[in-house]
Amino acid sequence: MNTPIRRLSVVVMAMFAALLIASTMIQFVQAKTYDAKPGNRRTLLKSYAKERGSILVDxxxxxxxxxxDDDLKWLRTYPQGPEYAAVTGYFSFTYGTSGVERGYNDLLSGSSDKLFYRQLPDILTGKEPQGASVDLTIKAKVQAAARKALGNQRGAVVAMDPKTGAILAMVTSPTYDPNLLSSxxxxxxxxxxxxxxxxxxxxxxxxxISGNLYPPGSTFKLVTAAAALQSGDYNPDSELDxxxxxxxxxxxKPLPNVTGQACGPNDKTTLTHALEISCNTAFADLGMKLGQDAVRQxxxxxxxxxxxxxxxxxTPSTFPANLQQAQLAQSSIGQFDVRVTPLQVAMISSxxxxxxxxxxxxLVQxxxxxxxxxxQSTDPSVLSEAVSSQTAGKLRDMMVKVVSNGTGVRAQIPGMDVAGKTGTAETAPGVNADVWFTGFAPANNPKVAVAVVVEDGGTAGQEASGGSVAAPIARAVMEAVVNQ
Structure with missing residues (x-):
């Protein structure tokens, strides 16, 4: 064999080897990745050949x-459409999946290995296998209360069981109808x-849980207060400037209080009273004294x-890095570049x-x-220990006073103590503030923790505050849990 032919044969063998490696990678190593892509039409056609499992609430x-009555043998429908869109997501032949439809697609579609032996009798008898059903942690009454209370205002509501982490309500507004995409x-x-x-x-x-995250405003003072209590250098009665x-x-330009007044006689207040009335200057000064590492941690x-x-x-919530002192002061009251999801704020109260x-x-039980x-079922698990039980108890008592005597009085529920914190967050010059409330009830035996954000002040516009707009929404959601 002469040299040119020998070289050509080497090239041909190398090309066959590359082809073999590539096909092996695609068919075996990367197969699941390609199958899981939301817009994979081959996978979607296969999934439409069998009955998809239901997603259930209560x-x-x-x-x-x-x-x-067409080539796609099964039509995915959402009986309450917009009510649960933020949770269910959509199942669309053209645009794939989102929400729980995507997160549990292999089980809902019946393609999961966990279903193989359970589907074996159907396969042997020629029956078409069926997907698994998914039971959500959402409670219908709580979801309905959140949807009604938020109304047509832009924003979101999250409620969760603080003892387990189960999400009891997840509402986002405006919403959409998944049926428009499953047709x-x-x-x-x-x-x-x-x-x-x-x-x-x-x-x-x-x-x-996502999108353009929000500045948390004064709800972040809970984090600053927790850092102070956890340091051991402060207690609820500690005097602050x-x-x-x-x-x-x-x-x-100095940082002012919303009222334009000092937070106490001789420009002094306590940590408890500062949280109760949401004193900007006290918490801004406190944040600078604690230092950015303590607040960030x-x-x-x-x-x-x-x-x-x-x-x-x-989407992860963020606390900015490399802060100058003035930026730390602003961040300690939930402004500057602090950004959160409502779920994260609910986790603070939880x-x-x-x-x-x-x-x-x-979301799935x-x-x-x-x-x-x-x-399969979800067992509650601890994500982290944010503060000691002693610190949590002190912070709880401070939050109770916010609702009983402070900015959160409109979250009161007759006959029980409610813990909470309001927030009013500036977003841009000339734009109405986003308003917040977060809290839990009953304070002495919590069954629900909640976070509410209403964009641009909602229907109250520039007159809005967390106490006037968000707190009543949170109260309605908490009542739906504690009164059932």
Whole structure:
């Protein structure tokens, strides 16, 4: 064999080897990755050949498949559409999946290995296997109360069981109807998708866990207060400086209180009273004295920066790095570049209610096969210990005074103590503030922790505050839990 032919044969063998390696990678190593892609039409066609499992709330299907008179044998429908869209997501032939539909797709579609032996009798008898059903942690009454109380205002509500992390309500507004994307009229689906994804109101953004995160405003004072109590240098009665306006290092304009007044006689207040009336200057000064590392570490212990799935991915909340003193002062009252999800704010209250332990949040309680046998269930787990039980107890008592005598009085529930904190967060010059409330009830035996944010002051506009707008929404949600 002459040299050119020998070289050519080497090249050909190398090409065959590369082809063999590439096909092996695609068919075996990367197969699951390609199958899991939301827009994989081959996988979607296969999934439409069998009945998809239902998604259930209190035993009622909020996502269910029905027989269809076309090539796609099953039509995915959402009986209560917009009510649960932030949780269920959509199942669309054209645009794939989102929400729980995506997070539990292999079980809902029946393609999970966990279902193989359970489906074996169907396979042997020629029956079409069926997907598993998913039971959510959402409570219908709580979800309905949150939806009604928030109304058409833009924002979000999250309620969770502080002892387990189970999410009891997740509402985002505006919302959308997943039926618009699950239709088999693919031309209509395309039109609906374009309208939904280009709308200025962003109805498909789950504001509870993602999107453009919010400045938390004064709800972040809970983190600053926790850092102070946890340091051992402060207690609820510790005296703080609380002037009408605080001069900040390197900044000409002082930081004022909303009232324009000092937070106590002789420009002094206590940690408890400062939280009760939401004193900006006291907490800004406190943050600078604690130092940015202490405040940042405390935020991290509450869950800031954590990568969470519920099963949808939760955008991590952030506390800025490398702060100058004036920036630290602003950050300590939830301004500057602090950004949060409502779920994260609910986790702060939840940890305080749960003796300082942050429970990992979750949306799915159990997964069942077609015979209603449990395939898997979620066990509560501790994400972190944010503060000691002693610190949590002190912070709880301070939060009770916020609701009994302070800025959060409109969250009061007759006959029980409620713990809470209001927030009013500036977002941009000339734009109405976002308003917040977070808290839990009953304070002495918590059953629910909640966070509410209403964008741009909601219907109250520039007159809005966390106490006037967000607190009544939170009260309605907490009542739906404690009164059932």
């Amino acid at each position: 035993g009622t299907a909020v996502a269910v498949s029905k027989p269809a 088999h009229d693919l031309n209509a689906v395309q039109t609906n998708w374009k309208n939904l994804t280009t709308a200025n109101s962003q109805p498909m953004v789950n504001r509870a 609380g002037p009408a306006a605080l001069k900040l290092p390197g900044v000409t 405390q935020a991290s212990k509450f869950g800031f920066g954590q990568q969470l799935t519920v099963p949808m991915s939760v 940890a305080t209610a749960n003796d300082g332990k942050v429970m990992r949040p979750y 159990t997964v069942r096969d077609k015979n209603l046998d449990v395939i």
